Amino acid sequence: METSEFESPIRIAVVDDHPLLRDGIIAVFATQPDLELIAVGEDGEAAIRIYREKRPDILLLDLQMPNVDGVEAMTRILSEFPEARILVLTTYSGDGRATQAIKAGASGYLLKNSLRTELLDAIRSIHRGGTHFDRQVFGAADREAKxxxxxxxxxxxxxxxxxxxxxxxxxxxxxxxxxxxxxxxxxxxxxxxxxxxxxxxxxxxxxxxx
The missing domain is CATH 1.10.10.10 (Winged helix-like DNA-binding domain superfamily/Winged helix DNA-binding domain)
Known part of the structure; x- marks a missing residue:
């Protein structure tokens, strides 16, 4: 997808404690003219700091991180910046924190094994004001909520x-x-x-x- 001279690229920050996954996402963004990576972090504290300093259009946030996990980081960010758009990443469809993340206000929820096929669509959908919830994750979260x-x-x-x-x-x-x-x-x-x-x-x- 190309970005016209009148459109600004979607500014994205990525926070995940796995270097290989971060590098993979960065490589994908490098091929997309309408996406701009503006910051990278590896734990929840970094996510909070990055959001305060950079105000990305979309924050990609891992759930399982040391020190401050994704749910706590997202909760703190959204309490300060209710307009924040956060796409949560997780490894397991049965992660019980899916429910917490959705209730806290995540704009999207994506399995890491779906990044290759769904990440770009998820980012663009959320940037347009929509949401994107992986069916496997949402199903597990729905069962958890019940x-x-x-x-x-x-x-x-x-x-x-x-x-x-x-x-x-x-x-x-x-x-x-x-x-x-x-x-x-x-x-x-x-x-x-x-x-x-x-x-x-x-x-x-x-x-x-x-």
């Missing part, structure tokens, strides 16, 4: 068995208002409209047994 606490599982299993809030409260030695609070939290966590819907979602995701 996990219930032990007590929420107890409440929903009893509800699935046909117990009213009053009966659940008696069985678990809770107040009825507390049970209502658990049900409300369960609906929100699962994106459910009612009890029947919540039970269906929970069973489908292996969260409770009937």
């Amino acid at each position: 996990r219930l606490t032990a007590r929420e599982s107890d409440v929903l299993e009893l509800a699935a068995a046909g117990n009213s809030n009053k009966q659940i409260a008696a069985r678990l030695s809770l107040s009825e208002d507390t049970v209502k609070g658990y049900m409300k939290a369960i609906f929100a966590r699962l994106g459910a409209m009612d009890r029947t819907h919540a039970v269906a979602i929970a069973v489908r995701n292996g969260l409770i047994e009937l």
Whole structure:
């Protein structure tokens, strides 16, 4: 893709503690006229410093780094610069921090083994104001987000068995208002409209047994 004389290149910073991966990304950028690498770092503290000093259009940020990890670095950057556009990189689709990163405000999430095929599209999409979430990662993050606490599982299993809030409260030695609070939290966590819907979602995701 070429950049016209009237367009500025997309300014990018890369923060990852693996030199080979950084070098690979740098080599890719060198072939793209519309992308400009402006800074490189190797840990979360460097990511925060680079963003404050350089204000890149997009920050590529590894999750697993020494000292300050990617989630903490991103959280701190976004608290100071809410407009920051951050593309998170990770090695494993099942990384439990995917949920944290997405909730913290990541603009994109990409597996490192997808960089060759998806990195450039992800960067350009995010720069245009869009998002880019790897399907494998987003699926894992979605499943992680749908996990219930032990007590929420107890409440929903009893509800699935046909117990009213009053009966659940008696069985678990809770107040009825507390049970209502658990049900409300369960609906929100699962994106459910009612009890029947919540039970269906929970069973489908292996969260409770009937």
